[in-house]
Amino acid sequence: MRQYEKTGILSIKDLQAPSKKQFEKGVAILECVQEIPCNPCVDSCPVHAISMKDINAPPVNDFEKCIGCTKCVGVCPGLAIFVIKIKANTAWITLPYEFVTVPKVGDVVQALDRIGKVRGKALVKKVVKYGKTMVVTIEVNSSLAMSIRNIKV
Amino acid sequence: MRIRAHPIIDFKKRKELPFYFQKKKIVGEEGDTIASALHAAGVRTLTTSLKYESPRGFFCGIGKCSSCLMRVNGVPNVRTCIAPLEEGIQVEMQEKLAELPDADFFGEPKKNIDVDVLIVGAGPAGLCAAIESAMQGVSVLIVDENQRVGGQLIKQTHKFFGSKQERAGTRGIDIAKELEDDLRKLESERKISVMTDATVIGCYESDKKYRFGVVERCDYKSVLYDVRCNAVILACGAMENMLLFLGNDLPGVYGAGAVQTLMNVYGVMPGKRVLMVGAGNVGLIVSYQLLQAGIVVDRIVEAAPSIGGYNVHAAKLRRCGVLIQTSHSIKEVCGEKKVEGAVLVRLDVNWKPIKDSEEYIKCDTICLAVGLTPSTRLLSQIGVHLDYIPEAGGYVAPHDESMQTSVKGVYVAGDASGIEEASTAMIEGKIAGLAAAIQLGGSRNKKLLAQYREELGQLRAGPFGEKPRIAKEKIAKLAEVRHASV
DSSP: OOHHHSSOOOOOGSSSOOOOHHHHHHHEEOOOOSSEEEEOHHHOOOOOOEESSSSOOOOOOOOTTOOOOHHHHHHHHHOOOOEEEEEETEEEEEEOOOSOOOOOTTOEEEEEOOOOOOOOOOOEEEEEEETTTTEEEEEEEGGGTOOOEEEEE | OOOOOOSSSSOOOOEEEEEETTTEEEEEETOBBBBHHHTTTOOOOEEEEESSOOOOOSSSSSSSSSEEEEETTEEEEETTTTTTTTTOOOOOOOSSSSSOOOOEEEEEEEEEEEEEEEOOSSHHHHHHHHHHHHTTTOEEEESSSSSSSGGGGGOOSBBBOOGGGGGTTTTTTHHHHHHHHHHHHHHTTTTTEEESSSSEEEEOSSSSSSSEEEEEEEEEEEEEEEEEEEEEEOOOOOEEEOOOBBTTTTTTTTHHHHHHHHHTTTOBOOOOOEEEESHHHHHHHHHHHHHHTEEEEEHEEEESSSSSOOOOHHHHHHHHTTTEEEEEEEEEEESSSSEEEEEEEOOTTTBBOOTOOEEEESSSSSEESSSSSEEEHHHHHOOOOOOOEEGTTTOOOOOOTTTOSSSTTTEEOOGGSSOOOOOHHHHHHHHHHHHHHHHHOOOOHHHHHHHHHHHHHTTSSSGGGHHHHHHHHHHHHHHHHHHOOO
């Protein structure tokens, strides 16, 4: 049994790892590792970077093709896609958000990791509405780029 | 307490409807059921145990169990969890077995309906079956017990998985709307008749056609219809399972689906602090929706050593700080008249409680998400063969790949034919609807039938489809035997 099947928490080792250069342009991290019958992310990708062997296979992102456009973030039914962009000491994380209190651009919110622990503050840079899902981009220290996955407004 | 702010659902303030509970005035809202209005006013105890003095609340919330029977305007045994609230009604608790009232049960004489296909249940499977049959040109009557059509889709606020054909990425509540629009269009063209607030009570003797009794509720009384049809599709859904532990009948111990109905359909908070039992997809999804409604989820306990639902659902909860404890279960509920807490216990590799591992937690609501059982009582009454298939959730009707049971012209679809997902229920509904139309000479489109079967196979191909795949393989094998013997 894999650890995440017991805890529900993915580790970075379970995920595809982009290169430094790929992080610099911004890429989508697909935190969807199980074989589940679902493929809207494949259809949503304008550059056909996301692919799947069949509908049950986990999606794979071609980081070379990925342009970090964030379209897949609001589409994913599992709310499991995050776009990460890193430049020097700053990281921008784009994440899906479906709670009542919607943050505004310029707000400082709490940055939470994969177990909901507050790891610091985040500055809200962008909020885009995708249906009822908010696609929020926050700015954090680059050391937290692969840890922060939620916000508390 | 009402939910006024919600990220997905727009809960508008609705018209107030005053009514009486035990002679005391309470104000509900238009669109409420009697039970949801009572719950919003803080009334959780609806009845008492027939055997003991213990108080009881509702459990299933969708008219499947008898945990919410009350007397309304003198009419006993009204299922208050699905009975619509009306202004000025008198709602009373019954004393044990209800007294037979001096009332006119069948207010109006029976009416006759003649139709090609009768569909029982207007959930995802039933709606798709009705639409498919009607599009092939056969006449359809669809009957559902609830005020609204859509079955359990009307409370699914999350986006569905699957592929484009199954409307992946669309929320269940929006799929319900799309299906209802299609249904109403066919209704306006007189291709489908729709009866809500109505129950198919049984199959009766008939020379040629199938004959069913259908009871439509009106002012908490009943109007009887005599329905004749050439084929029937049973898409009656399923009921949530109960779990054995001390205090499991205390008001506040609900099915997870019941809580989902209460908050997402009626906008009523089930409680303030919830313990979820079961980490399958239902337990995980409902837990997240509780958070979205502003309710605290203390934790999720799961008896199995691993999380049964999708990791993406579990991950959403974990990053909100909700703990998921595998190899843990509930031992007992604490509280006299209502839930005040629970004792949890750790389980060993053989699922046996570990001594001295008990932990007390505070909560006012306990949700059970421990599986579902197919609703097959009507199938059984018709005389359809049923077999026990654990992977399907219990007794189910062996059916062929057209969803036809051992009785010619009797079809099943959706959870009633084995527990699975809404996406597969919709395809099964299409298959049953099309197959019935072909059987009645309304269509010859066997190619489309093959395409639907192909889609169904794809959805079941992954590891999460293993259980239904095994169930359906067993069902197919049994169907060969059963059908050959007819």
